[in-house]
Amino acid sequence: MKIAGNAIRPGNVIEHQDGLWKAVKIQHTQPGKGGAYMQVELKNLRDGRKLNERFRSADAVERVRLDQKDYQYLFEADGKYTFMDTETFDQIEINGELIGEQAAFLQDGMMVIVESYEGEAIGVSLPEFVTLKVEETEPVVKGQTAASSYKPAKLDNGVRTMVPPFINTGDKIIVATADSTYAKRAD
Secondary structure (H helix, E strand, O other): EEEEHHHHOOOOOOEEEOOEEEEEEEEEEEOOOOOOOEEEEEEEOOOOEEEEEEEOOOOEEEEEOEEEEEEEEEEEEOOEEEEHHHHHEEEEEEEEEHHHHHHHOOOOOOEEEEEEOOOEEEEEEOEEEEEEEEEEEEEOOOOOOOOOEEEEEEEEOOOOEEOOOOOOHHHHHHEEOOOEEEEEOOO
């Protein structure tokens, strides 16, 4: 589906320079001279390269619709992650580079959304938040709780994050998978 260059929004996937690119950031620019344009930061979905491109309203780009399907995470072996289609029980392997740093948050049996284009898996969307256990963190220093200072903590999946002073070793917390930040204490 063709769209105008100034209609690109963050999250859109477009065909550009013989590849699939996802719009990460956009900035509408209206210079003093000449016509307005959209400055778009693109990320290649196959190899992760980044590209900054200018699109004018007269430029037509091909917007791509990705197929999204629910899969269940099974296991990891040799840098490849295996997922199962919960309807057909078919299994697929996805290279760890495609998942990136979010692979640390995969848990046995976790439901994810696999995005594919023409039968090729090109992305995995994890749940927005996961519950993890704090493996180690510093004890609270008396009088330090009044300030909104955070302290480092190591989670049971090996990820390090910053937590509020009232979180102790052994507590379960909810963490955002997008940026590994503390969200709240788990019940």
